[in-house]
Amino acid sequence: MTPTSSAKRTKAEIAAEMLEAAIVNCDLQPGTVVAEADLMEMLGLGRTPVREALVRLSSENLVRLGRAGIVIPELNAMTMLKLLELREPIERLSIQKATQRLNSTDMDRFAQILDQLAPLPNDDRAGFMTLLRQIHGAVAEASKNEFILSTMKTTQGLSRRFWRYYATDQDQEFCTALYCAMLRGLISGDAVAPVQKSEELMTYLRDFTRRQMEALV
Structure with a gap:
């Protein structure tokens, strides 16, 4: 199966892929705390797809969600x-x-x-x-x-x-x-x-x- 085209992906899937790339490539630095609003601005997407993407990435251990904000795990x-x-x-x-x-x-x-x-x-x-x-x-x-x-x-x-x-x-x-x-x-x-x-x-x-x-x- 070939990768799904952008036209067929949901906004949440696009947000998750973009965020994963930013985290893996360390564009979002390990150990930092970022605000949801900043991620919305960075991705050019609304609150709902960004939140859905964060839940998905949390299940994959790429972010930690807390009251203080979105934590990018440190390198360990x-x-x-x-x-x-x-x-x-x-x-x-x-x-x-x-x-x-x-x-x-x-x-x-x-x-x-x-x-x-x-x-x-x-x-x-x-x-x-x-x-x-x-x-x-x-x-x-x-x-x-x-x-x-x-x-x-x-x-x-x-x-x-x-x-x-x-x-x-x-x-x-x-x-x-x-x-x-x-x-x-x-x-x-x-x-x-x-x-x-x-x-x-x-x-x-x-x-x-x-x-x-x-x-x-």
Whole structure:
């Protein structure tokens, strides 16, 4: 299934996507408190779609809603390691089920993403974040299991943001190669390589996160 066009999305869905991008790309700085009115002005949307978007992002751990305002969670390496404990088995299951259940539409979507990812410059963080979100969504949808999709959403946003904040061009080059290999394996119907690449990615992410912890000591 191809991404929904803007014309078919609700204003709340558009608001959620725009806010998620602003949070993941750290345009809304970690640890800050923002007012609902400021978000309405930033997005150019009304109170109702912005509130609906905030509720959705709250369920995905990307914001915390309180009386003081909307809190953008701080970057926390220990939280990332805990998320990886959940993310690793869920992504493995998602890939395994995708290889069993994907159809021609799924493969076409993987191919479209691969065509954009392979030539992406290693310093294009925003572009990589956009494609990474598409990859996670495409694999989860190819699993044909809505519970996998909903569970992945609770881990992916914060994980992407942490990586986005600290990653170097070399990190992006390494991850791009892994994701390209994973996509090629899915497109070709390989049941082994995509899972192996996911395991390599998880090992890398744990090491990456621990390096950030050590650097802050």
